[in-house]
Amino acid sequence: MFTLMESARLESLHFADDPATGLKAIIAIHNSRLGPALGGCRYLPYTDEQSAVDDALRLAKGMSYKAALAGLAQGGGKAVIIRPAHVDNRGALFEAFGRFIDTLNGHYITAMDSGTSSVDMDCIAQHTPHVTSTTAEGDPSPHTALGVFAGIRATALARLGSDNLEGLRVAIQGLGNVGFALAEQLHAAGAELLVSDLDHGRVQLAVEQLGARPVASEALLATPCDILAPCGLGGVLNSTSVGQLRCSAVAGAANNQLASADISDSLQARGILYAPDYVINAGGLIYVALKHQGEPLPAITAHLTQISRRLTEIFGHAQADKRSPARVADAIAERLLYG
Ligand code: NAD
Numbered sequence: 001m002f003t004l005m006e007s008a009r010l011e012s013l014h015f016a017d018d019p020a021t022g023l024k025a026i027i028a029i030h031n032s033r034l035g036p037a038l039g040g041c042r043y044l045p046y047t048d049e050q051s052a053v054d055d056a057l058r059l060a061k062g063m064s065y066k067a068a069l070a071g072l073a074q075g076g077g078k079a080v081i082i083r084p085a086h087v088d089n090r091g092a093l094f095e096a097f098g099r100f101i102d103t104l105n106g107h108y109i110t111a112m113d114s115g116t117s118s119v120d121m122d123c124i125a126q127h128t129p130h131v132t133s134t135t136a137e138g139d140p141s142p143h144t145a146l147g148v149f150a151g152i153r154a155t156a157l158a159r160l161g162s163d164n165l166e167g168l169r170v171a172i173q174g175l176g177n178v179g180f181a182l183a184e185q186l187h188a189a190g191a192e193l194l195v196s197d198l199d200h201g202r203v204q205l206a207v208e209q210l211g212a213r214p215v216a217s218e219a220l221l222a223t224p225c226d227i228l229a230p231c232g233l234g235g236v237l238n239s240t241s242v243g244q245l246r247c248s249a250v251a252g253a254a255n256n257q258l259a260s261a262d263i264s265d266s267l268q269a270r271g272i273l274y275a276p277d278y279v280i281n282a283g284g285l286i287y288v289a290l291k292h293q294g295e296p297l298p299a300i301t302a303h304l305t306q307i308s309r310r311l312t313e314i315f316g317h318a319q320a321d322k323r324s325p326a327r328v329a330d331a332i333a334e335r336l337l338y339g
Pocket residue numbers: 140141142144173174175176177178179196197198199202217231232233234253254255281282284285
């Protein structure tokens with residue numbers, strides 16, 4: 001376990017086991033140099049305990065990098081709750097998790113993530129103040145979409161020479177909470193939308209409300225467009241798909257878009273500008289972090305401009321050093337985290 005922690009440069013790892021509620025939770029605190037660790041809580045059925053620990057470690061590290069590049073006084077952490085096959089009282093399980101978080105005295109702040117809801121966060125909030133994205137705080141997705149929209153402008157400017165989105169062809173994969181809100185903003189800015197979603201209802205809505213052109217899910221990545229915006233699942237950029245892309249840039253909300261780090265070099269070699277996912281999709285994190293710190297909405301919206309500024313800085317370094325923007329982003333994050 002310690003070897004694993006050292007290789008991930010993880011600060012600390014915490015475990016809770018509460019047979020009364022069925023809670024089996026792991027909290028990984030990756031780096032708190034810039035502030036208390038903030039990161040979502042996953043509630044998923046893991047095949048074994050080691051894969052739950054691995055997930056917590058990997059995701060906690062990602063949160064440190066995201067918070068650092070978003071200019072937040074926040075470190076990175078993540079929680080994983082192993083979802084039991086059967087749970088009698090979900091509320092009691094999340095309340096027990098709240099008590100566990102409280103024992104860490106604010107070193108870790110939790111938030112909504114895969115498998116959890118704002119109602120679960122409300123249960124946690126009964127026992128600790130170190131929780132965000134409760135029902136009172138609201139959904140971070142619109143803020144993520146705002147940040148991605150600003151990031152697409154910065155990407156268009158860097159790759160195509162103008163941030164005017166009028167007539168720009170943007171292919172969006174996934175019209176969920178973030179993807180649909182992004183589509184609305186792009187439509188309002190005059191972009192031409194090509195869209196896919198596994199849920200045909202979402203596609204139909206975009207066709208009717210935004211004049212979007214539907215594309216079959218399996219064909220979207222190979223569709224000719226100016227900007228590809230992955231807003232569905234991670235891992236879409238892999239050794240097979242990169243060769244099929246027919247876009248000038250990739251800039252979207254999905255987490256972990258690169259199947260591996262060297263995929264960013266393949267994109268670079270093909271002349272496709274890649275907006276690092278954890279930089280462009282930081283709007284939701286900025287929202288929950290600043291909301292938790294008691295900042296008013298105008299201050300939060302103002303902080304979102306950090307995303308396009310940071311992307312422009314990354315693209316500048318990438319061009320000057322002939323390196324992929326993903327490698328540049330990692331190097332900046334590591335400088336901020338480790339000095
Ligand atoms: P969501 O679950 O609301 O939407 C995802 C959508 O993508 C769904 O409608 C789904 O049907 C669709 N989809 C999945 N696979 C697809 C495929 N192969 N082709 C076409 N459509 C596909 O999720 P969301 O909250 O909108 O988040 C989208 C992405 O952005 C995720 O990767 C998430 O991790 C990331 N992200 C979200 C936030 C946020 O604030 N919600 C913040 C940062 C990152």
